Amino acid sequence: MRISGGNTTEQSAGQSQEIPANPTDETDLWLQCNTFYELFMPLSLLVSVFIILLLSFVERRKKIWDCERRFSCLSGRFGFVVPLDFTGKMQNRWSYGFAFGAVTPFVINLMFNSIIRANVPPYLQVLVALLTALVLSIVCMPLFACLSTPHRLLGGVLGLLYSLSWFVALMWKLIWCRAIAPNDNFVGYLLWSVWLFNVPQLLCLGFLVCRFGSIIVKGVQNRLRNYSKQEEVEKHEYKYVQRLLRWPAEASVQKSWFQREVYEWDPYFKFPNRIIATVVLSFFGVYMIVTSEQIISWWLTSNMYAIWKKYLKHILDQTSFFTHLNYVTYTWYISAACATLTSVIHISQVLVYYRKHMESLRAGEKKYLPKTYKLDPVYGVVGLLKYPGYQIAFSVWGYLIMHIAMFVVGLVFVYLVVSPIREHGFLHWLKWVGMSLPNFFILLAVMGLQRMLSHLFFLQDKTSPTDEDKPLALNNRKAFHNFNYYLFFCNVILGVMSCFLRLIKSAAVGLMLLSRIERTIMPEGFEKQDTSYCMWVGMIMADHYHTNPVLVCFCHLLLKHTSESVQDGEYSRLNSEPISKDQVRTRWLLVYTLLRNPKLILLRKKRKQKNDKEGELAFAWAISNKA
Template sequence: MREEVDRCLPFQVPRWATAMVQFLSALEVALVLYPTFICLTQESSILGNLMGFGYTLAWFVYQVVRTSENQTKQLPWYRYPHVMPLPSLLCTAYLVLHFLFLFFKVQPMRQHRQPPEEEKWPVVPHHNIQYVKRLLQPTVPIGEKHWFQRRVYEWDSCFRFPARMLIMAVVALNGVYTLSFVLMVMEISFSRFLNMWFGVPTDFPRGAAAISLTALVTVYHICQTMAQYKCQVQSLYRGDRSVLPKTLPRSSTALTWSMRYIGMQFAYICISMTLLYPVLSLAIVVFQQFIVQPLREGNVQVLFQTLGDILGNVVPVLLLTFTLRVISRRFFLQDTLSAWDEEKPLALNSIRALENTSYFCLFYFMILGLVQSSFIFLSRALLGTLMFARLDQAASLSGLRGHFNYGNLAWVSVLLVDSAHTNPTALTFCHLLLTTRTVGGARVWLGGARRRWWLCYTLLRNPSLVELRRQGSPPPPGVC
């Protein structure tokens, strides 16, 4: 990282200023792209759409010219194919067309502009209104689901992903595309190094298969992250907070960590691809060496011998475990108290026999424990590598989750912030409060609405007060 910083600057950077230079470099990139962000946030603005169209079109032309120069340029020290920024070009082209479409859409609407009183309050999105209508229905008809809904993903017309998650998905897919080319260059360089110095023949199809599997697994994790976000946010909309950990961050902490989510998710995905690539390459080498190679050479006996060695070590362990379970049920546990009991009580029948059996099995279980602990370590390392990109899964222990798993803290913070500010029921309720009040009796109406709101909140928090609440109209004066 320090060499990359020094290469971008015309002077030597001190070690203590590396972090500051990286921050300023990131700020420079943000300032360059900030006009596009400003133009996107200007709704129904002819000037904003026109400026956004011009700025993004200039960027698109610059990217096309720069890409064509890099593809045709032949450097003496670089003999590999250059990465074509195809996702970036597609995104920039989409922004150009988006601003152009909004410009021609907003211009006719200006001729029939609504009065300022009708534009005073923000409009609730259509999918939020549909969500509230579905909640008010006594029974929701369940239609027949398609194969894609049953097996892959069940979409919901009343839910829309926020801009934060869409940006994360686009940036992550762009990173997967770019990093796949980087891994391909690394594979070619490493294969040439082994062939030059050790005489090992190059096997580019194996490397291409490993890179393809790495990219597919990472894309699968991105899709699972989006689906998990939808599921957990909808649970929070319903008031089900079981998806959250027991200890929640403070409001200021949650807001701070929610701003870090996109950057942290992108970094975790890149590191996950870097870790997955050698693991999948090793798995492909093992599969090719022990399964494909014997079958290709017609030496099936070696394959059956390897399978027999594995079964010869696994079957006795399974038989011993099953035998001990049968012996414990038959001889070491007392009989059931009644004929309707399915399981015997945990009451010992022959303590002396149990102690002798435990003594003779002790030393064997020491050896078995070493083997099983090694297997558990390898399996957890493999699963941790495969699930490293999933910030919604807490990888650390439950007692150390808040100290070491900062990725999961960012995920929980995003859920808290988005569920609090995108809840369709709360947004529709606030919209009705703002749009249905009258100008003359606004203070009286809002006062009654505020009292009813606190009454509803109090009764929900204290259900026992429902029975003590006075029903009906108040009695006339002077009547007890």
């Protein structure tokens, strides 16, 4: 009895170790883990609507309807909540960028799953995507509205609670899914890849939590100090105008190599939140696509040995198969690193060229614009709307296309250079190159001969020893005509080679500059065919018209002086000086302005009896006196 009982116990213990107690429950939990976004978004939608209504309630509208006057508590309430301003606001620039980074994975996952799993006809899938995007915009709106609301303390508290709930939910999802995951290598690999995907989102959410915490601390400090209105901080526009009004420094400042060749920091120039958010999301998109590529490629290469052993063992030799596999794998990883580095440089160049173009426009120079460019207001508004999405898409697709092109070029280089040298030696490869490329070298020699003879025999000598180049004057004309006749037929062959070289160079430059919206890839005269470049030009022109520091400072000063000069609906004097003294001062300022800017004389209003000759004489007098 003991033996049988012991055997029964051992058998039952072995069965309990081999078979899970509740496999169905673990499977259900794993499926719930995979549908985390579908369960999390409806809950966030309710909280988001409540936060938006609360922020709308504390907003005041300038226009009050008659029906609202009966209820004093609702008078002017429920105003518009502006999530963010893309037209030139400089506040919370990096916070908006990290907020976009925090919501991007939710957007991609939910929209992708909703389109794939939606039980709708194919022709309605776009409508489903649009409705999903509308719901997502409502869910993500509190992260932006709490940053832009003028009620800083309320926005900080609501934003902290909302962003902290997202951070805790995401961490709980990752840890819980890791705990209940089946003991499978493939599932474990997927979980580590999910962690890699969610690391940037966790960092963005952590930044937002810290940002909202700092907003709360500053709000509490202002309340404790009884600040009814925050002190007005001197803006960068005023500092920029003050620098323009200063005399230039006599001695030039010595710049470092980084300032001369790479980038020079300007404390009086700030990038708008649209550019900051676009750059952050472009980096985020490139990171996600690079991570996806490397996860898939690593899994494929790690399982190629099993595939060869199971299916290709009787077809391919082991040594040859793994040699070619190493060539492909190393080329793929090296090209991925080069394409990633190039994409990072291209995205960074967005900041450099935006500042360069804006400073050029502010200085009155339009050298970066097409020669026949004419401003279309519609293109300016469309550029403001489309640029962020276009730049992100161009960055991601530019990386993919550039990676594939570099991978193909790398394989060509490996099988033309690396593989022959490794198998047959360097001397054998050099001999093969010497036998394969003599025609190319002969054509290069003929091209060099034409240049050398043109410089030595067919140009006259320098007119002065100090001249750098010879003058464009023919010498030895008879020899030149004979040489030109004989080479007429040879240059046809050279033209064929030059045509191929031009095609290769154009394709290489076009692929490298595919993600560079700020530079056109079309030749001169066809810039309008490059719609992305036209969108960039329209965007910087709209920014120039709306964020020019000189114009902004003028408007601010005009509004300030107007508000000070208006009392009870009547205009009052800006100062209490006598009228005669004020007129003398005004005339002196007018004379000084006209002397400094003589062209303004022609723009002044004249009486009808004054002719153009008098205006010309006044302009000539002003120029002569200024000189």
